[in-house]
Amino acid sequence: AEKGGADYLGVGPVFATLSKKDLGPLLGLEGLRTIRRKVKIPILAIGGISAANVADAISAGADGVAVISAIADAKNPVQAAIEIIESIGKLKKG
Template sequence: MREVFGLYLVLTDPVAGYEACTEAAVETGVRYVQLRMKNRPKNEVLDVARRLRRITQSSGTRLIINDDLEVAAEVDADGLHLGQQDMNLAVARARWPAPGKIFGLSTHNEEQELAARRLAPTYIGVGPVFATQSKENPDPVLGVERAARIVRLSPLTAVAIGGIDAGTLPELLRAGINNFCVLGAVCRHPNPRAAIEQLQRIWHETVDS
């Protein structure tokens, strides 16, 4: 059954700090927070992950670690997110067999979404929907219509990602996409709680109407 939760938050170098953003996410009921620290020393990632795990522990917010199975297992995170070039999902599951863990997988086109069905991740990311500055070498932009079609036809829980902010979110929601991933709109904001609440307000106004 596909899950509807709205905002999925990815954290990379947030100006307000990792802990402040995670606390804001927990306080506002964000379902997923992903720690994404690319090309950083393992001990640094592990230190941040431990601090965020203490914040999310016993809350309704699930901590996902991006592309680092060792860190995810070490801090007993709720799950692991993998890209197309990362560890194979089946291998990750075999190496981390703890029950109830969440496994997410990025997809960037129809072929990758079809392949993901066979792997049965907990959810897939679909994007980039819009142009994004969050990746050094982003995949080709899908656009709202194509992304919405992938999401609509997929039996998997899907989260749209890429260039989504308060300005682009309404168009996405009107196209029928209910779950969306945000990075820069929160990470570059000095008040993460205000940024999260603005996005949640837009989501509720559109989805509940």
């Protein structure tokens, strides 16, 4: 993708997700780290991203994340989004 001129790479599923079916094996954090070492373009982690694990994905090399279920399926989607943003903010401050 990078050699073909892609601006970024969506990488996943990093964690288990209910949003999509038949995605194949999970990459996990180690898979994310491996991809980070191999490409120079930004990578976005997708698949099972939530406030509980977003910092792990960023720490493993993701430049950003794509989130579906953790927000769309939450009882309070706005609060869920805020919690994800706060988790990223804590990581950047720390």
